[in-house]
Amino acid sequence: MSEDNTQHCIAFEQHDHSQCQSQSMRHAKTLCENRRVKLTPRRLQVLTLLTQSHQPMGAYEILDCLNQQVVEMEGKKSQSIAPPIVYRALEFLLAEGLVHRIESKNAFISCDHPGHHYAAQFLICSGCEKVAELDSPDSSLLTKADNLGFKVDHSVVEITGVCRDCNKNGA
Amino acid sequence: MSEDNTQHCIAFEQHDHSQCQSQSMRHAKTLCENRRVKLTPRRLQVLTLLTQSHQPMGAYEILDCLNQQVVEMEGKKSQSIAPPIVYRALEFLLAEGLVHRIESKNAFISCDHPGHHYAAQFLICSGCEKVAELDSPDSSLLTKADNLGFKVDHSVVEITGVCRDCNKNGA
DNA sequence: ACTCATAGTGTTATATTATAACGGTTTTAG
DNA sequence: CTAAAACCGTTATAATATAACACTATGAGT
Ligand SMILES: [Zn+2]
Ligand SMILES: [Zn+2]
Ligand SMILES: [Zn+2]
Ligand SMILES: [Zn+2]
Numbered sequence: 001m002s003e004d005n006t007q008h009c010i011a012f013e014q015h016d017h018s019q020c021q022s023q024s025m026r027h028a029k030t031l032c033e034n035r036r037v038k039l040t041p042r043r044l045q046v047l048t049l050l051t052q053s054h055q056p057m058g059a060y061e062i063l064d065c066l067n068q069q070v071v072e073m074e075g076k077k078s079q080s081i082a083p084p085i086v087y088r089a090l091e092f093l094l095a096e097g098l099v100h101r102i103e104s105k106n107a108f109i110s111c112d113h114p115g116h117h118y119a120a121q122f123l124i125c126s127g128c129e130k131v132a133e134l135d136s137p138d139s140s141l142l143t144k145a146d147n148l149g150f151k152v153d154h155s156v157v158e159i160t161g162v163c164r165d166c167n168k169n170g171a
Numbered sequence: 172m173s174e175d176n177t178q179h180c181i182a183f184e185q186h187d188h189s190q191c192q193s194q195s196m197r198h199a200k201t202l203c204e205n206r207r208v209k210l211t212p213r214r215l216q217v218l219t220l221l222t223q224s225h226q227p228m229g230a231y232e233i234l235d236c237l238n239q240q241v242v243e244m245e246g247k248k249s250q251s252i253a254p255p256i257v258y259r260a261l262e263f264l265l266a267e268g269l270v271h272r273i274e275s276k277n278a279f280i281s282c283d284h285p286g287h288h289y290a291a292q293f294l295i296c297s298g299c300e301k302v303a304e305l306d307s308p309d310s311s312l313l314t315k316a317d318n319l320g321f322k323v324d325h326s327v328v329e330i331t332g333v334c335r336d337c338n339k340n341g342a
Numbered sequence: 343a344c345t346c347a348t349a350g351t352g353t354t355a356t357a358t359t360a361t362a363a364c365g366g367t368t369t370t371a372g
Numbered sequence: 373c374t375a376a377a378a379c380c381g382t383t384a385t386a387a388t389a390t391a392a393c394a395c396t397a398t399g400a401g402t
Contacts, residue, residue, distance in 0.1 A: 007318070038369090140312075155330045155331070156274065160325045160326070229388080258390075277359095
């Protein structure tokens with residue numbers, strides 16, 4: 001059973017995030033082209049916000065950002081955007097595995113590792129509020145479920161605690 | 172690593188539930204006495220509902236039951252109970268590990284295995300809507316987190332799929 | 343028994359998160 | 373050029389959760 005224990009949690013580590021972000025966006029575009037699904041301007045706008053922050057955002061937080069951008073673009077005249085617009089974009093992004101929902105925070109985060117989105121696993125630091133996706137999800141749980149004759153559709157794994165950096169600093 | 176694979180998920184199995192329920196209640200009472208915390212009438216009332224159903228209930232579903240009971244007791248005259256009453260009872264029961272929150276359903280379920288409530292793990296059947304708590308939670312995930320220098324406070328593990336019975340029947 | 347502190351309860355109002363329903367516009371397939 | 377489907381925008385409302393305040397019961401110390 002001894003799997004590779006060298007996990008990388010990019011969101012907890014120093015990294016060139018502007019490159020990380022543009023890579024995510026490129027990846028998303030390719031993925032949508034390959035699947036013949038449409039990454040429309042709205043969806044792109046929401047995904048861009050999420051990849052930029054690299055952290056969970058609430059639906060209404062995203063909504064506020066969109067409205068900000070509307071003001072900047074069009075000068076304060078125009079109507080403000082309504083919740084369904086955000087939820088619909090999120091629905092698409094979730095379905096394509098480009099975004100995950102963090103159930104214990106009612107929030108959404110862009111996927112770091114498209115490919116195993118059906119079994120994403122997260123570490124959530126209560127110190128710095130950062131959330132990191134495990135890059136090699138643990139499968140022993142799913143195996144156990146399988147042994148019970150349980151056919152897995154989707155798994156939610158969210159571990160809350162204090163990350164290494166916050167442990168160092170807080171001590 | 173080869174752990175015991177003989178999981179029992181009592182909520183998915185035939186069992187004498189009225190005995191299961193009264194045992195849970197006895198256990199809760201003893202636990203509260205030992206800890207010198209008060210299982211007040213309200214808290215008892217909410218816990219009773221949850222152990223009776225042995226399934227997740229939403230806060231407002233619980234609220235409706237309470238109001239039902241008020242009507243039965245006092246004849247329809249009296250005021251109806253308000254949300255904070257339920258949420259406060261739940262807050263207590265969660266803190267004592269007598270109840271778990273199912274994040275992916277915004278619902279609450281009584282604990283089958285008081286003792287490891289810090290690391291409960293659930294199987295959620297989308298066929299029969301039953302939810303079962305694993306009686307020996309998998310620890311390999313928590314170990315991985317630990318190896319990353321992450322101090323775990325609380326873990327949420329909720330696996331959605333189709334249980335064995337529903338697989339049989341649905342095929 | 344009196345007094346204060348604390349924990350529990352009840353009530354009102356409101357915040358936060360999410361969806362239903364409808365109509366218009368754009369895209370796509372035939 | 374249509375007709376169907378997908379997408380978008382808007383209004384209204386549903387579902388979930390908490391803030392704030394006042395009252396009551398309990399308990400410890402005097
Ligand atoms: Zn990054
Ligand atoms: Zn941290
Ligand atoms: Zn039972
Ligand atoms: Zn089932």
